[in-house]
Amino acid sequence: MLIRYIKTLFEYAGIRASISLFLMLIMGLTQGVGLVMLVPFLELIGLGETGGAEGLATHINGVLGWLGLPVNMTSILCLYVVIVSAHSIVARYREVLNSKIVNGFTQVMRQSLYRALSRAEWLCFLRSKTSDITHVLTIDIQRVGFATQQLLQLIGKIIIVNVYIVVALVLSVPMTVFSLAFGIGFLLLMHPLNRKAQRTGEDLRDSVGNMYTAITEHLGGMKIAKSYNLGNRHQETFRIITNGITDQVVNFAKINTATRMYYEIGAAVALAAFFFVAVVLVHIPAANLLLIVFLFARILPGFSMIQQCMQRITNAIPSFGAVLEMKKRFEAAKEPLLEDSIRPFKLNKGISFSNVSFRYDKTRQAWALRDVDLMIPARTMTAIMGPSGAGKSTMADLILGLLSPDQGTVKIDGKPLSGDFLHRWRQSVGYVPQDTFLFHDTIRANLLWALPNAEDKDLWRVLRLSAVDGFVSSVPQGLDAVVGDRGGWLSGGERQRIALARALLREPSLLLLDEATSSLDTESEEYINEAIDRLHGKLTIVVIAHRSATIQRADRIVVLDKGRIVEGVGYAVMR
Template identity: 30%
Template sequence: MARFKENDLPKAKLDSNSLQKALRIFKYAKNHKWKFFLGLFFLLLTSATALAFPKLMGMLVDCVTNKDLGKANQVALGLMVILVLQAIFSFFRIYLFVNFTENSLSNIRFALYENLIKLPMSFFSQKRVGELNSRISADISQLQDTFTTTIAEFLRQLILIIGGFIILGNISPKLTFMMLAIVPLVAVAAVIFGRFIRKYGKKTQDKVAESQVIVEETLQGITNVKAFANEWYELQRYKNKITEIVKIAIKGGQYRGYFASFIILCLFGCVVAVVWYGITLTIKGEVEGVGDLISFILYTTFIGASFGGIAEMYAQIQKAVGATERVFELLDEVPEKINSSPNPIVEKIKGNVSFNTVSFSYPSRSEIAVLKDVSFEANFGQKIAIVGPSGAGKSTIASLLLRFYDIDNGEILIDGKSIYDFELENLRGNMSIVPQDVILFGGTIKENIAYGKPDASDAEIMEAARQANALNFIEGFPEKMETLVGERGIKLSGGQRQRIAIARALLKNPSILILDEATSSLDSESEKLVQEALEILMEGRTSFIIAHRLSTIRKADQILVLDGGKITEKGTHQELINLENGTYKNLSNLQFTNN
């Protein structure tokens, strides 16, 4: 399964178009927008108090020169007030931005999930679910970090830089020009150098991850390793990877050494140069006093630190804008149509089904016709079996019945009405499917059975389990109905999962039932129990049985033989077995001879 790290997130170019898309996030803030703007107000107050701090510190130092204790006490008190105000403003700024962000992202998460589960099957057939899930997780996380911290810090640093330069210009234009000539350049160089070193660190991490993959693969396949006596091969593979890690890590350490030397020499050298020039101007009388010099040095430090941080924050905002675009790409995907008709049918379906010259190609492979002019009828209560080689289009018929995809040509009628005239939820609510590979949800057995009818009573759930031949094994568990089935039902056997799925279908009480090779992967004993449950399930409803094992469909009212997307044979078991050189007869002879 693909996983995405924050560093892997692509950046978006910041322009009016991308920013306009990003600002759509405010639509999901709903009645929380005011918190963002109030947070900005507190951000301005925080920045203003931060800018006042160096000035007051300078004034405090000047009190030493003037030997003015009264003024020193006043300035010190003023500094404490500034610090208290800054603490209060910072609290409200952080609280309001977090509050705004969490509420907005909560609405986005829900809207995203709501839209995702309403998207058509054609969307999911072209997307990897694991990758989709990881991407959503990484993008939302990026938005969370950006709106909680990064935007506020970016604006704060920007205000400090602009405000700092204005104040510096008032203190000493000459000193400001000198500072402008060296400090920003060195700060930007430090950022670029630091980013280069982080990339090197990421290379080391990636190589370590690759070495862990080797360990994981070796231990998972330890039987094969020992059976082939290939311990030496795995050791060599691991040793080669570790050697690569050492080389990269040493190179990275070398660059970190260069970076430390750069910081000591250049960054602190800049501070020394600014201080020296400031003292020179003070001695010449071009700077009023020591206090102004101290203020200047503090403002220079603020600006240098802000330059160092703002470039990284800008990159984070670019990533956030890119993340926003990708989130809205998913939100803009068009959900499947609930109603294709202006007056959708919501009545209970009886179960008469008719395919009239239906042709279909999957959207992702439009050049390949999966079904070609398929026609057949299934009356209420009949059992219709569909057989044929793999890729013939058997499961596609089930998908079209459930309206997972729209047909290209022809028509599908249910109770004499077009399948597109029914409300989608009502249509699928009258159908149920028991697939070959049953996927259960990671809750209890009771919750999984009740998925067929969420408002079912305990008595109804118990009866469905009994009819599905599932009650005996359920009662054998200590927790009975409250037994946790594990992820995808991993704690249950294949036969047990099938019977839970049958119980779920029984509880739903559908008019049309689809059995997609429901017993093909079971052992003989499980197949017998499941087959008995299926016979009960099929009573009084139209059933479509997709099967490889022909022994399970001998009693079907009609058997359709699909080959190459066309129905090549149609009839009962006896009728088809009597066809000379028929596909069904050949398949039947092959299976029963082997048995």
């Protein structure tokens, strides 16, 4: 998965990442040169002979000569300042570039995942938990961004450590080999901690997922929970989950800081040993010794940083896996591409079901709909009845093309409901389910959502058709009144009638009401029935309903039970 992740990142950020790496190389070099510059400086202030690095001092003197500068303290210091400044400028540019890479990468991942979700079939959503999707889209992708940042830092660290090593080699080969052996040895010794880091990453992901589920479900059921006095229990669940998250984050911090602690202690021991070797046995000149100590003090933290970065990356890798998995699942259920300019389809003959069977779980024999044969002629009104669980909503979703039959075909004017035609057909359907969704916005915005270019007179026309114009003109803000979360500031009847108005705004060929009036009082239902009367004969109407007041208006009644049509009262009155 780690390799998969690095490959994906470089596919996205190939050029930028290469530039960033190149800049890191320059940074490493300027830093190295800046350090080496200190040798002649130390020599100048009389801190001893440069010994083994004589060639180096000559080189720097040569550069100074080439630049036309005298070999003295002032010019060496000036050159030092220039090089360090160049380093800082490049460093800043690289940080910005890295930020672009990290955020660009997360943005591309987020957008491509969102595109995959938007294009996926409805059934794929039915199988997913909303909270999982939110979790992946927010936290998981953020953690992948964090891993990316760590990866870039890791590569930078590796480059810089290498530069230090080269500089150290120039100064003293045996001492460098000594510190390298120490660093690498420690890297291997600490390896098991990396695996632990990945495991805590997985645990953390699970806990955060549970938190998202709890939040989504608790908020959704807040009213009922309050009425059951279950607020405390929800709070307790939430407390346990969030405690778990803290534990996992702290566990990871323990692993991560332990790594650094071991390195630091190890480095102190090594440095003591090193000093002993250098001073007592090898007799390195003082200026070099100082520098080597300085390098050592940088190379080893470099190794520990490399390890820490690696752990942070492996800790975040489960999130990358989750993003990829979700994207793959949604992409596998892709619907044809939706074009915005698509023309609606005008229904002329009717909708037909021939031998249609459908099941939600393809691995089981539980059919939600079985061998359904049905013809719904255009411009008639059909009522679908039946007990709960009979398959009525499944039938509605098949008409919408949200579900596709496992056997048999659904045809619209003789055309199979598939491919590009799906979108053309949906463009011509006005659908109102039982639990309508309104946005927390104004009535106008909620209506315009269906048809952005509609004028106010069109809005009032459909409000009148849905018998809700009286209500809208009676509220002080009229069309600009806000409806609350999911339309919660309206009564059920008002909400459903506004939803009906929204469905009618697109002048649909088919009006499909799935228990749209089931939870309404008789007065509100009567309003909607009046609206249906006004529309009867002008467009095709399919109503899933229980109450006789609605059903009596239908030209035909279809009764479903256990997924089969048990009774189809024919079109008595064809209008």
